[in-house]
Amino acid sequence: MQQSPLSHPDPVPPVACGSDLQWPEAEALATRLGATFLGGVPARQIDSAALVLFLDENGLSLQATGRKAPGPVRSEFVSGKAGYRLAHGGGTGQLIAKAIGLKRTNQTLHILDATAGLGQDAFVLAGLGHRVTLLERSPVIHALLEDGLARAAADASTAAVASRMTLIHADSIRWLQARAGQPVADVVYLDPMFPHRDKSAQVKKEMQLFRPVVGDDPDAADLLQAALACARYRVVVKRSRRAPAIEGDAPALKLEGKSSRYDVYPLKALPSS
Numbered sequence: 722m723q724q725s726p727l728s729h730p731d732p733v734p735p736v737a738c739g740s741d742l743q744w745p746e747a748e749a750l751a752t753r754l755g756a757t758f759l760g761g762v763p764a765r766q767i768d769s770a771a772l773v774l775f776l777d778e779n780g781l782s783l784q785a786t787g788r789k790a791p792g793p794v795r796s797e798f799v800s801g802k803a804g805y806r807l808a809h810g811g812g813t814g815q816l817i818a819k820a821i822g823l824k825r826t827n828q829t830l831h832i833l834d835a836t837a838g839l840g841q842d843a844f845v846l847a848g849l850g851h852r853v854t855l856l857e858r859s860p861v862i863h864a865l866l867e868d869g870l871a872r873a874a875a876d877a878s879t880a881a882v883a884s885r886m887t888l889i890h891a892d893s894i895r896w897l898q899a900r901a902g903q904p905v906a907d908v909v910y911l912d913p914m915f916p917h918r919d920k921s922a923q924v925k926k927e928m929q930l931f932r933p934v935v936g937d938d939p940d941a942a943d944l945l946q947a948a949l950a951c952a953r954y955r956v957v958v959k960r961s962r963r964a965p966a967i968e969g970d971a972p973a974l975k976l977e978g979k980s981s982r983y984d985v986y987p988l989k990a991l992p993s994s
């Protein structure tokens with residue numbers, strides 16, 4: 722796994738663990754992140770911090786502390802929504818697949834997901850057979866995703882999909898700018914944070930914990946420009962349905978779903994076979 726110095730300032734919450742079993746791993750993570758290590762203590766009993774990274778037998782999660790805190794957020798591929806979608810998903814009929822531009826199920830591409838987050842969209846794309854390189858700049862979100870991918874790689878139901886996903890810890894703007902003019906992937910996929918996103922209960926809970934860690938991604942316009950200089954065929958941007966397009970070049974195509982929209986910036990026709 723590649724590491725690189727980051728320019729984005731991130732508030733790093735303290736790290737705690739569920740039992741002595743996870744102690745060495747949790748302590749090593751705290752050292753790596755430069756975070757305070759709280760040892761083995763239930764997250765709900767920690768009053769000193771608003772957020773905590775908590776490692777237990779279910780993996781690494783971001784949790785709010787205190788008794789009335791919303792539930793944990795983790796990168797999860799084996800169970801929950803991602804696992805269900807992999808088993809029962811809509812294949813190339815899904816809006817995200819249409820935005821990427823697939824015409825046939827046997828066509829595979831190299832996709833760069835430059836705003837990896839918890840990896841849910843990248844997992845859908847890798848589930849369709851694509852090779853996905855994931856870039857995430859927040860050390861906290863990167864740690865959650867790294868943990869989710871490791872658990873997916875160890876489970877028979879998700880190992881093949883996880884093997885097509887490569888995670889890199891980097892700021893995508895700098896990473897792409899360093900490669901400007903050379904195609905780094907067939908498609909560059911972006912899903913930056915937006916101040917007023919979806920208000921569904923699940924998204925709300927995730928965002929309550931996510932936003933203090935990653936902020937609002939105010940540099941999304943720079944990211945789009947950097948992506949346009951590095952994609953072979955197209956750049957695809959996910960927005961919430963009513964959000965304006967990212968500032969700068971206008972998308973040539975907009976695909977609207979129930980809550981999300983995909984803005985497509987084509988550069989060159991995709992191969993048809």
Ligand SMILES: C[S@@+](CC[C@H](N)C(=O)[O-])C[C@H]1O[C@@H](n2cnc3c(N)ncnc32)[C@H](O)[C@@H]1O
Nearest residue numbers: 836838839840841842857858892893894912935
């Ligand atoms: C809305 S979340 C992405 C969610 C993701 N699509 C998923 O399915 O889980 C946006 C993420 O992009 C990351 N991000 C934003 N700008 C970035 C950049 N320039 N480089 C790397 N990561 C970036 C943020 O740290 C955040 O984790």
